[in-house]
Each structure stands twice: as structure tokens, then as C-alpha cells.
Amino acid sequence: MASIKEATIYRLKVHSDMVVEKIMGGLQQYAFQPCGKTQELSHGFTPVADNNFVLMGDHLVLFRYKIEEKILPKTVIEHHAQKRIVEAEEKNGKPLSKQEKDQIKEAVRIELLPRAFSLYKTIDAYIDTQNGWLVVGSCNNTVLDYVLSAIRQVVSGFSSELMVTRDEPSAKMTAWIFQEALDFSAFWLGDSAKITNHDGGAINCRKEDLQNEEIIELCQSRQVKQLTLESMHYTFDITEHMQIKRLKIDDAYTESHINSDEEEDKLHYLRVNAFVTQQTISEIINTLIKAFGGLVEEKAPEEKAA
Structure with missing residues (x-):
């Protein structure tokens, strides 16, 4: 699951067990089929490994979505x-x-x-049953619409919502740069930020010292829309919409979870990557939910029971 470099996280508004049950038996019915001769676009679920459409893990149900688009300028x-x-x-x-x-x-x-050539995209997604989340490995709105629509076909009554926190992420991220530090110890400031301009455009700061006086001055009258944060084992960008971008996990951290006594096959490595990615995203989002003042509204009691 190393292919997840960015992610959009949704809170499930239905019980995760019901979603998992439907997904386990329903994805193949909506399997990807290649574009026909006069077809410009095709998308559907595709096997994760061999003929398996679902990979099960600890509090994890991983599946994969494939998109083919014919490119004809x-x-x-x-x-x-x-x-x-x-x-x-x-x-x-x-x-x-x-x-x-x-x-x-x-x-x-x-x-x-x-005669047009095809552009293929493969998107990993998973249900995090511990947190009650759907995590989709994309931040592209069109791709997200495809995946969510397909899940609704498989899971009747499926419902989810984006993370909304009490404190506005942009305001918090701007304050972190302005005060030259985060107000919690789990992460620290990275070297990149996207800052809005007066005219609505964006100033991209890449590989910069975010404690530089000029950047701090920019944040006095502008807001940070995307910010790089770092930890001991990974780096990532968090956006104003609580999406993760440019996620990079140290190879050594992933390898430390591999049991050398197990057969080193493709499926085993896939499970290890899935576990590490799930744990990393869970740590990132749960930490930032607290940093941003908690979620706007709590789930109903029956939805927490997962």
C-alpha cells in the first residue's frame, strides 16, 4: 500500500461492520472493465492481489479502484x-x-x-474499523466522486462525511508559523507551506526555513492552506480540508514491522505496508483532530460501537 501518498479521510455515518460485510461480497459485481473501442472512460474495482478484491488486516479492509481514460487531445x-x-x-x-x-x-x-492511448490510475482505499473511517488514497475531487459513487452501489445506504474540526485548520497552521512552533509535541514544522495571496492566488514555499522572518511576516496578513509537518518516522502535508498530501514513510520504519520468519511474498509485504500506512494515517489524523479543537459534531452512540 505504498501507493498511498495522499489521502482523503471520511467519517462513516453507518456502522463499519455493515460496510465491511457488503464490500467483502460485492466488489466483484462492479469490477473494472477496459474501455471499449468508442469508450473514453471506464472505472471499477480491481483485485488487490491475485484474484482477491479485498485484503483483510487488523482493523483494516483494503480494496482497490482502477480508472482508464482515453487521451485524445x-x-x-x-x-x-x-x-x-x-x-x-x-x-x-x-x-x-x-x-x-x-x-x-x-x-x-x-x-x-x-487509436487513442489510455491513461490508467489505480487508487487504494480502506475501511478503518477501529476509527470508523473510509480512507481514499486521492485528493482529486473527480476521483473521489468515482470511488464514493461506486461504494454506494455496493453498500446500500452508505453515508460518510469529511472531517470538520472546531478550529479552522488554516488559522491554526498560520498561528504555528507565526509563533514559530506547534503547540503539541507529536510533530514539528517541516520546510514547505502554501500561503494564500491578497488576490486569492497562492505563494508556494518549498524547502524553506518556515521560521524565516519574511515567511512569518507573510502570515501576519495571509493564511496557510497547506503545511509540511514531520515526525520521527514520516513527513506529510496537511491541507485546510484535513487532507494528507506528500506522505513519505521511512523505509526502515516499514521494514521494522516485517517478521523475518514469515515467507517474504508479495501479499505479506502488502499487508505490512497496509498496516504501517493505516497506523500512520490514524496517528496523523487523531493527533490533528485534537490540535484543531476536536470534531464539530460527535457520532451517534450506535455509530461509535465499532
Whole structure:
């Protein structure tokens, strides 16, 4: 599960056991199928290892989602369509209407699709039954919509929500830079930050001393939208929406969890990576929930019972 370098975390609003039960038996029904000749997009669940659509671990149910997108640049379509438009206009002796040109472009697009190359994305996601979370290894809104919609097809009545804390993360992160330190000891300031500009743009500070006077001065009138934090075994960025980006876990930390007596196969390493990633993300999010004043609203008692 080393492929999880960024993550969006959702609180489950239904019991995690019910979600796990449905996922265990329902993913294959919505399995990924490659794009057909005239299909631009295809997505669905794909096996984690061999023919297994689910990998079980300690308080963990891991699954995988695959997206195929045909790449066909508009400039290519325009180039081929323009020739046909010119030929049609010469043949008819008059300019084509916009509707007629659009029809030609659409016909060209369909003809070229079988020759277009495919871009594939694979997204790991898991149910954290201990915390009652769905963790999706992406921060892209379109990808998140695909994954959540697919889960709703598998799990009838599925419901989740993003993390919302009492204190605004941007205000807290800005204060950390302004005061040149965090107000807790689990993490410390890294070397990168994204700071909003007066005009709504962003100032990206990469590999900088965040305690530099110029950066501190910037934070007097602006807000930090993304900040790098570090710990003994990993580094990551936290965003204003409580999303994790650029997660990097030390290889030595992962290797320390490997039992040398076990057979060193692909599935074993996958389980180890899954366990380490789950523990790391759990530590990050639970620490930051406290740092940001706790969650806005607590779950109902029956939802905590997991």
C-alpha cells in the first residue's frame, strides 16, 4: 500500500461492520472493465492481489479502484475535422453551420478513439474499523466522486462525511508559523507551506526555513492552506480540508514491522505496508483532530460501537 501518498479521510455515518460485510461480497459485481473501442472512460474495482478484491488486516479492509481514460487531445480532433469541414464546404459551395461542424468533429472523435492511448490510475482505499473511517488514497475531487459513487452501489445506504474540526485548520497552521512552533509535541514544522495571496492566488514555499522572518511576516496578513509537518518516522502535508498530501514513510520504519520468519511474498509485504500506512494515517489524523479543537459534531452512540 505504498501507493498511498495522499489521502482523503471520511467519517462513516453507518456502522463499519455493515460496510465491511457488503464490500467483502460485492466488489466483484462492479469490477473494472477496459474501455471499449468508442469508450473514453471506464472505472471499477480491481483485485488487490491475485484474484482477491479485498485484503483483510487488523482493523483494516483494503480494496482497490482502477480508472482508464482515453487521451485524445482536442488539437488532434480539430486537425482531422478541419480537413473534412473544408472538403464539405467546397463540395456544397457554402459554409457549414456550427451544428454541421460539430457533427463532423464528433464523428472524427469517435473514429479516432480506438487509436487513442489510455491513461490508467489505480487508487487504494480502506475501511478503518477501529476509527470508523473510509480512507481514499486521492485528493482529486473527480476521483473521489468515482470511488464514493461506486461504494454506494455496493453498500446500500452508505453515508460518510469529511472531517470538520472546531478550529479552522488554516488559522491554526498560520498561528504555528507565526509563533514559530506547534503547540503539541507529536510533530514539528517541516520546510514547505502554501500561503494564500491578497488576490486569492497562492505563494508556494518549498524547502524553506518556515521560521524565516519574511515567511512569518507573510502570515501576519495571509493564511496557510497547506503545511509540511514531520515526525520521527514520516513527513506529510496537511491541507485546510484535513487532507494528507506528500506522505513519505521511512523505509526502515516499514521494514521494522516485517517478521523475518514469515515467507517474504508479495501479499505479506502488502499487508505490512497496509498496516504501517493505516497506523500512520490514524496517528496523523487523531493527533490533528485534537490540535484543531476536536470534531464539530460527535457520532451517534450506535455509530461509535465499532
